[in-house]
Amino acid sequence: MFQALPYEGNRSDQFASVLNQLKSLIQDEPSFIANLANASALLKNFMHDTNWAGFYLYDGKELVLGPFQGLPACIRIPMNRGVCGTAAAERKTLVVNDVHDFPGHIACDAASNSEIVIPLVKDGRLLGVLDIDSPLKSRFDSEERQFLEQFAEILAEQLHIQQ
Structure with missing residues (x-):
């Protein structure tokens, strides 16, 4: 059974604790919805100064809202549009220190000022993206990105998404 761990030690120790919690949460659970829901809750509770943490899933054409923690969000995001669509199309992590300076930024929550988006890729196939927003500018650093x-x-290695 999953048990929350205290986040003690230095930042690296805390990151390791969260990664271990994630592994424990998803280890024997085949439901991708359950795994994404728990993963978004884990991140939202661990990461201070964030206002949204969740997933957009790739349906073969566009990104569609998946499990998340935060205010209601945009439901569909075209590929190459906004931070999420760009990160998905390029299959690379994007860290945006000021979303208002990002061309074509999609403002789902006016309180968001910085964002990090990480593509979820399994066996070379795009599954979706992990998206985290913050009301603070320049919230996400290189250690947190890693x-x-x-x-x-x-998470991507464990997911069994049917498309």
Whole structure:
């Protein structure tokens, strides 16, 4: 059974604790919806100064809203549009220090000022993206980026999304 761990130690120790919690949460669970729901809750509760943490799933044409924590969000995002659509199309992590300076930014929550989006890729196939927003500018640093990329990789390997 899953048990929440305290986030003690330095930042690297805390990141390792969250990654271990993720592995514990998804280890024997085949439901991708359940796994994404728990993953978004885990991140939202761990990451301070964030106002949205969740997933957009690729349906073969566009990104469609998946499990998340935060205010209601945009339901569909075209590929190459906004931070999520661009990260998905390019299959690379995007860290945006000020979303208002990002060409074509899609403002689902006016309180968001910075964003990180990590593509979820399994066996070379795009599954979707992990999207985290913050009301603070320049909220996400390189150490956190590496942690979130590991988080997304662990999650993507476990996901069994039917398309």
